[in-house]
Amino acid sequence: MDYHNLTGQAKMELNYKKENTIVISDFHLGSKRSKAKKLGNFLHKLLDNPPYRLILDGDVFELWSTNYKNIEADEHRVIKLVAALSEKGTKIVYIPGNHDRAFRAFFEFTFGKIKMRNEYVIRHDHKKYLVMHGDEFDAFTRNHVVISILLDQLYIVLVKINSFLKLFSRSKKSLSAEKHSKKYAEIVSRIRILATSYARSRKMDGIIIGHSHWPELLADPDGVTYVNSGDWIDSCSYVVVGDTLSLEYYNE
Numbered sequence: 590m591d592y593h594n595l596t597g598q599a600k601m602e603l604n605y606k607k608e609n610t611i612v613i614s615d616f617h618l619g620s621k622r623s624k625a626k627k628l629g630n631f632l633h634k635l636l637d638n639p640p641y642r643l644i645l646d647g648d649v650f651e652l653w654s655t656n657y658k659n660i661e662a663d664e665h666r667v668i669k670l671v672a673a674l675s676e677k678g679t680k681i682v683y684i685p686g687n688h689d690r691a692f693r694a695f696f697e698f699t700f701g702k703i704k705m706r707n708e709y710v711i712r713h714d715h716k717k718y719l720v721m722h723g724d725e726f727d728a729f730t731r732n733h734v735v736i737s738i739l740l741d742q743l744y745i746v747l748v749k750i751n752s753f754l755k756l757f758s759r760s761k762k763s764l765s766a767e768k769h770s771k772k773y774a775e776i777v778s779r780i781r782i783l784a785t786s787y788a789r790s791r792k793m794d795g796i797i798i799g800h801s802h803w804p805e806l807l808a809d810p811d812g813v814t815y816v817n818s819g820d821w822i823d824s825c826s827y828v829v830v831g832d833t834l835s836l837e838y839y840n841e
């Protein structure tokens with residue numbers, strides 16, 4: 590079975606209703622890989638028709654390896670637009686991830702109108718959807734925090750080496766292809782299975798996570814719907830929660 594079924598087509602117009610909740614994750618602001626400008630454009634479009642609720646589902650900031658030189662105008666614009674949406678009445682929930690885990694210390698705080706939470710349950714029309722970052726289901730990240738941080742640093746070095754090597758070779762095997770390797774698919778699959786059974790144990794109708802940077806929506810009419818919101822590095826995707834759950838792609 591092909592689990593990597595990308596529902597929805599990339600489109601210019603945003604596909605949601607004003608009363609919907611939108612979930613986005615994994616911006617990794619502060620990392621060069623983050624598409625902060627595109628994210629800002631997306632948030633700016635939301636401002637025209639502020640949704641009921643916006644959930645920032647973790648890894649908003651890249652705190653493991655932030656080069657503060659990478660926090661520039663585009664990153665500031667993202668923060669300002671989130672604040673502007675809040676001013677316009679959108680309820681903002683921030684669920685820290687593993688790359689911005691420092692904020693987990695504040696998980697029951699509410700800053701102005703912005704709620705910090707470790708998880709959030711969206712209730713809509715007698716349905717309950719659990720929103721978490723998802724590293725909770727990734728045994729490796731959870732049990733090996735230090736190694737994960739080192740691997741992340743190594744990944745950045747590899748990306749640098751890779752782009753350096755590309756200057757000299759015509760190698761078609763990129764790190765992006767590596768991300769979709771069999772091993773990566775196995776990790777994603779394990780997270781998906783754990784997340785789904787956890788949601789079932791909590792009597793939820795669905796679970797929405799980020800973390801794995803692997804956007805997908807697996808609707809199970811009799812059981813738990815699993816949604817991964819993807820990221821703002823590659824997929825630039827968002828989840829819309831209303832009468833149905835949908836996974837959308839932002840294209841500009």
Ligand SMILES: [Mn+2]
Pocket residue numbers: 647648686687688722724799800801
């Ligand atoms: Mn994560």
